[in-house]
Amino acid sequence: MSLHVRTIGPDQHLAFVASRGSASFLQTPAWAAVKGEWRGESIGWFRRDELVGVGLVLYRQVPKLKRYLAYLPEGPVLDWSGDVAEALDAMRTHLKANGAFGIRMGPALVTRRWGAATLKAALADDVLTRLGDVPADHTDDAAVAVADQLRSLGWKEQAAEGGFSAGQPKYNFQVPLAGRSEDDVLAGMNQLWRRNIRKAAKQGVEVTTGIREDLAEFHRVYVETAERDHFTPRPLSYFETMWDAMTAEDPQRLRLYLARHEGDLVAATTLVQVGTHAWYSYGASTTAKREVRGSNAVQWQMMRDSLAGGAEVYDLRGITDTLDTDDSHVGLLQFKVGTGGEAVEYLGEWDLPINKPLYAAFTAYMKRRG
Amino acid sequence: MAFDLEIRAADWRAHLAATHAALPGLVPVVKGNGYGLGRQRLAHEASRLGADLIAVGTYEEAHELLGSFLGDVQVLTPWRPFLPRVADPRLVHTLGRLADIPALAQQQPGARVVVEIETSMARHGFDRHHLAEAARAIAEAGLTVEGFAMHLPMTGGNLDEARLWCAVLEASALETTTVFCSHLTLTELEQLRGERPNLTLRPRVGTQLWLGRLDTLAVRATVMDVHTVQRGERIGYRQGRVPRAGHVLVIAGGTSHGIGLEAPRAVAGVAGRGKAAAKGGLAAAGLALSPFTIDGKLRWFAEPPHMQASMVLLPEGAKLPAVGDTVTAQVRYTIASFDTVREI
Numbered sequence: 001m002s003l004h005v006r007t008i009g010p011d012q013h014l015a016f017v018a019s020r021g022s023a024s025f026l027q028t029p030a031w032a033a034v035k036g037e038w039r040g041e042s043i044g045w046f047r048r049d050e051l052v053g054v055g056l057v058l059y060r061q062v063p064k065l066k067r068y069l070a071y072l073p074e075g076p077v078l079d080w081s082g083d084v085a086e087a088l089d090a091m092r093t094h095l096k097a098n099g100a101f102g103i104r105m106g107p108a109l110v111t112r113r114w115g116a117a118t119l120k121a122a123l124a125d126d127v128l129t130r131l132g133d134v135p136a137d138h139t140d141d142a143a144v145a146v147a148d149q150l151r152s153l154g155w156k157e158q159a160a161e162g163g164f165s166a167g168q169p170k171y172n173f174q175v176p177l178a179g180r181s182e183d184d185v186l187a188g189m190n191q192l193w194r195r196n197i198r199k200a201a202k203q204g205v206e207v208t209t210g211i212r213e214d215l216a217e218f219h220r221v222y223v224e225t226a227e228r229d230h231f232t233p234r235p236l237s238y239f240e241t242m243w244d245a246m247t248a249e250d251p252q253r254l255r256l257y258l259a260r261h262e263g264d265l266v267a268a269t270t271l272v273q274v275g276t277h278a279w280y281s282y283g284a285s286t287t288a289k290r291e292v293r294g295s296n297a298v299q300w301q302m303m304r305d306s307l308a309g310g311a312e313v314y315d316l317r318g319i320t321d322t323l324d325t326d327d328s329h330v331g332l333l334q335f336k337v338g339t340g341g342e343a344v345e346y347l348g349e350w351d352l353p354i355n356k357p358l359y360a361a362f363t364a365y366m367k368r369r370g
Numbered sequence: 371m372a373f374d375l376e377i378r379a380a381d382w383r384a385h386l387a388a389t390h391a392a393l394p395g396l397v398p399v400v401k402g403n404g405y406g407l408g409r410q411r412l413a414h415e416a417s418r419l420g421a422d423l424i425a426v427g428t429y430e431e432a433h434e435l436l437g438s439f440l441g442d443v444q445v446l447t448p449w450r451p452f453l454p455r456v457a458d459p460r461l462v463h464t465l466g467r468l469a470d471i472p473a474l475a476q477q478q479p480g481a482r483v484v485v486e487i488e489t490s491m492a493r494h495g496f497d498r499h500h501l502a503e504a505a506r507a508i509a510e511a512g513l514t515v516e517g518f519a520m521h522l523p524m525t526g527g528n529l530d531e532a533r534l535w536c537a538v539l540e541a542s543a544l545e546t547t548t549v550f551c552s553h554l555t556l557t558e559l560e561q562l563r564g565e566r567p568n569l570t571l572r573p574r575v576g577t578q579l580w581l582g583r584l585d586t587l588a589v590r591a592t593v594m595d596v597h598t599v600q601r602g603e604r605i606g607y608r609q610g611r612v613p614r615a616g617h618v619l620v621i622a623g624g625t626s627h628g629i630g631l632e633a634p635r636a637v638a639g640v641a642g643r644g645k646a647a648a649k650g651g652l653a654a655a656g657l658a659l660s661p662f663t664i665d666g667k668l669r670w671f672a673e674p675p676h677m678q679a680s681m682v683l684l685p686e687g688a689k690l691p692a693v694g695d696t697v698t699a700q701v702r703y704t705i706a707s708f709d710t711v712r713e714i
Binding site: 112118121122125126127128133134135136137138139 | 498499500501502503533534536537538540541542543
C-alpha cells in the first residue's frame with residue numbers, strides 16, 4: 001500500500017497544520033492536553049516519506065475494556081479531493097491496531113453557506129423553520145459528494161438533531177474577513193450591532209487582553225452566566241489547563257478578553273486562532289450593566305484583532321438549524337446574523353464501526369448517558 | 371364515423387367557463403392526445419376562454435400549437451440540449467438543471483424561462499440547495515425568468531409542501547413573483563393566496579378542466595356486424611371456443627383507438643387490490659371485460675381486441691343491437707383516439 005498512517009510527533013503535526021494555512025483548533029496537538037481524560041495521538045498520512053495529512057485522535061475507553069472509540073474532532077486534516085477511500089482505509093488499519101473498535105470523525109468540509117440577507121429573509125418567514133429548507137447561497141458539490149462517498153464506504157452520519165446534540169455542531173456561523181477592512185466588517189453588521197458597539201465605546205467600556213491570572217476573574221463571570229443560562233460550568237482548572245497547553249504551542253493560540261466598565265468586569269471571552277481561522281470560543285457576561293453592551297464591545301475587539309492577526313475567518317461557532325422564532329435557540333442565530341456573516345453547514349460527524357457488537361454496545365451506552 | 375366521441379358542447383363549455391372563472395390565473399394544459407379530445411380543439415377552446423398562456427408537454431407539441439394559439443406557450447418538459455429547437459418569442463421554456471442554463475442561453479439568448487423546483491414528486495427540477503446558484507447563473511446568462519414552478523403530487527394535502535416552496539422562492543434570489551403550480555384545490559389556492567399576497571399563483575390544469583364533467587362526453591361505438599353463435603363454436607383469430615350461446619358483436623374500436631390498452635390504475639386499499647388481482651386472474655384465463663356497455667351491462671370480450679374492431683359476446687336473452695346501432699364505451703381519455711369528435 002502506497003499510503004500509510006503512523007504516529008507522528010507534535011512538532012511534525014504542528015508544522016503540517018501551519019503549512020496548510022489552518023485547521024480546526026480541535027486538530028492541534030495541544031487539544032489532546034486539554035482533553036486530559038482522553039488519550040491523544042497525533043497521526044500522519046505518508047505517501048512514501050512525504051507527509052500528506054495529519055489528525056489528532058482522542059481515544060475514549062470502553063468501561064473495563066482495553067478497547068477505544070477513536071475520535072477525530074473536526075478532522076482529520078486531509079486532502080478530501082484526493083483518494084478518500086485509500087486514506088480512510090490506511091487510518092482504519094492504524095487505529096484498529098491501536099485497539100479502536102470504532103472511529104468517529106468530523107471532516108471540516110463546508111457543504112453549504114447561507115448569507116446574511118438570505119438568513120434574514122428566512123428568519124422573517126414563518127414557513128421556513130429549518131436552515132436546511134432554505135436555498136443555500138453556495139453549495140459545494142465536491143464536499144456534498146464526500147458524504148455520499150463516506151456512506152458507500154460504510155461510514156454512518158451521526159444524527160445531529162437540531163445540529164447540536166452530537167459532538168461538534170454541524171451548523172456554524174462565520175464572518176468572512178479575507179480581503180475586508182475593519183470598516184467593511186463594521187458596514188456589514190446590522191444597525192443594532194453597530195449601535196451597540198458605538199454605545200459601549202461612548203459609555204467608556206474598555207476591552208483589554210488578559211493573562212493566565214485573569215482566568216479566575218473570567219471564571220467568576222462565566223459561572224454567573226452558566227447559572228443564568230442554565231448550563232453546567234466547567235471548573236477553573238479546565239481553563240487553566242487549556243491556557244497552559246494552547247499558549248505553550250503558540251503564545252497567540254489562546255487569548256483572553258476582558259471588557260470593563262468603570263472598573264467592573266462586564267464581559268469576558270476567549271479567542272482561539274490557528275493560522276487564518278479565528279474562533280470565539282467561550283463567552284461570559286454579567287447580568288448587571290447589560291446596557292453598556294460589553295458583549296458587543298468584546299466581540300468587536302476580537303474581530304478587529306483577528307483581522308489584524310491575519311485571520312480570514314472569524315468563527316462564532318455553533319448554531320442550531322432552527323429558524324423557528326418560537327424556539328429559544330433562534331435568538332443565538334439572530335444575534336450572530338447581526339454580524340453580517342454567514343451560516344455554514346459542515347459535513348457533520350461520521351462513525352465507522354470496526355467491531356460491530358462493541359460499537360453497538362458503546363453507542364447504546366452513550367445514549368443512556370445522554 | 372365508427373368509434374366516435376360526442377361532446378355536449380353547451381354543457382361542456384359551461385363547465386370550462388365555470389372552471390376558468392373559479393381559478394384565476396388558470397393555465398390550460400394541452401398535452402399528449404389532448405385528453406382524447408385533440409390538442410387543436412383544446413388550444414382553440416383555450417383561446418375562446420381568453421387564456422394568455424397554455425402549457426404543452428413537449429417541444430413538438432409547442433411547435434404545432436404556436437401556430438393555432440395566439441398567446442404564449444409554456445413547455446412542461448424541461449429544456450435539454452438534445453430536444454428539438456423551437457425558437458419563438460412566445461415560447462416559455464422550463465429549466466431544471468444548472469448545466470442547462472448556459473446551454474440554453476447560448477442556443478437562444480434572452481430566452482423566457484420558468485424555474486422548476488424538485489418537489490416531493492422527485493421528477494424534474496432544481497435541488498433546492500442549488501436554487502440560489504441557479505438564480506445567479508440565470509441572471510448572468512441573461513435569461514428572462516417568467517416564474518417559478520412546482521409540480522406537486524396528487525395524493526393527500528399538498529398545502530404544506532406548496533407553502534414551503536413559496537417560502538423557499540421568497541428566500542431565494544430568483545427575481546419573480548409568479549408561481550406555477552399543479553394539483554392544488556381551490557381552497558388550497560385561496561389559502562395560499564391569502565398567505566402570500568405578493569405572489570401570483572397560476573394553477574396549471576388539464577384533467578380537471580377538460581375532463582371535469584365526463585357526463586358531457588359520450589363515446590359512441592358502431593356495431594359493424596352481428597353473428598349468432600352456439601356454445602363451443604370456434605371463432606376469431608385464435609379460434610377460441612364460445613363459452614355460451616348467444617351473439618358475437620363486431621364493434622368499431624380496437625387497439626388503434628386505445629381499446630384493450632390499460633394504463634395501470636392507481637389502486638388504493640385492500641378491496642381495490644383484491645379487485646385488481648381478481649381481474650388479473652380472469653385475464654390470465656383469457657377472459658376480459660370489454661369497455662362496451664350493451665343492454666345496460668359491460669360485456670365480455672370474445673377474444674382480445676383487434677386493431678380497429680373488437681369482438682364482444684352478448685349472451686342469449688340480452689337485447690340485441692342492430693348493425694349500424696351505436697353502443698357506449700368507457701375509455702381512459704388520455705390514451706383514447708377517436709375516428710371523429712362531434713359536438714352536439
